Amino acid sequence: MTVLVLEDEYPAAERLQRLLHQAAPKAQVLAVLDSVTAGVAWLKSNLPPDLILADIHLADGLSFELFERTVVRSPVIFTTAYDAYAIRAFKTNSIDYLLKPIKLAELAAALTKLEQWRAPTAPPLPDTAQRLERLLDSLPRPDQPYKSRFLVRSGEQLLPLPAGQIAWFQSRNEVTTLAALDGRRFVVDYTLEQLESLLDPRQFFRLNRQFVAHLQAVQRLHPYFNGKLKLDLAPSPIDEVVVSREKASVFKQWLEG
Known part of the structure; x- marks a missing residue:
């Protein structure tokens, strides 16, 4: 499995790669990029990776802009510290949406979804509405207290x-x-x-x-x-x-x- 990582924080990118290699030891990270501009340029000049792991906040904007500036043929797993972007994420090629700090089990589960999505004989994934409903059910509630x-x-x-x-x-x-x-x-x-x-x-x-x-x-x-x-x-x-x-x-x- 080939992977493109979009993450503008070096420690976060390093941690994500460590988790990825624990969850999928055969995964090959093709590039780690920190901006929408770099991501667009890379996608225009390379074959589509099997997966894009994209932080929503990048150095020069939101990773959603990738879909506005070039054709993205790869499935995407979004990562972010905020849950406010969930609905927008699921209007793209999103397989899953992981809240930071990302846990190994959650990343592994997302990769399992990817394999199900790619397998022609596997049962189809729930439709977008069902996926979004389940996702929102799993996100922190508005009344969940932040650190005081x-x-x-x-x-x-x-x-x-x-x-x-x-x-x-x-x-x-x-x-x-x-x-x-x-x-x-x-x-x-x-x-x-x-x-x-x-x-x-x-x-x-x-x-x-x-x-x-x-x-x-x-x-x-x-x-x-x-x-x-x-x-x-x-x-x-x-x-x-x-x-x-x-x-x-x-x-x-x-x-x-």
Whole structure:
């Protein structure tokens, strides 16, 4: 089985490949790409892979754009930290939709579905409506609580910090730093990918590869070159914070509520 991986987070791509090789030892990863543009170019110049594993959020937009910019003949398993894209995912060639952090058993089950889908003598898969209904039944309910506090280390003590007092998280050199609204900084043992699945998306937004920010931390937006946005966060991080052109519109909608 040949596989194309679309994932813009290096640790997530590495973990996904490890899980894939555990679930399907004979799987051959043809390429790991981090953007829609790279994916379109690859699909136009190569034979279709047996499977595409696609994170929905890529470096330059949503992986759904692949289907708008080129013909995709391969089945797709989507991955993401958010369940809001389920309906849109099932309007494409989707075999399954896996919520991060992905579990080995879930990936293995999705690959089993793929084999059933490909086998001409196998019973047909349920129709799209049934698949979507079952998928939505399995997703977290709206009333399922998101993480409300984090234990942070201050000297020899562990302190509970409510999520509402967090300004932003930054990943830098494989270390994740939490900045509180009052300016305190703590190192936490989470990746940004994990945090995306733990935090309330109404309050926190994944700005780019480095930052996840709370609504209250965003002070000002500045137009930047090529349609990007430069943000002022409080407290101010050392690195500048830029939202890509592809995410700028979604980000402004999120700010407006």
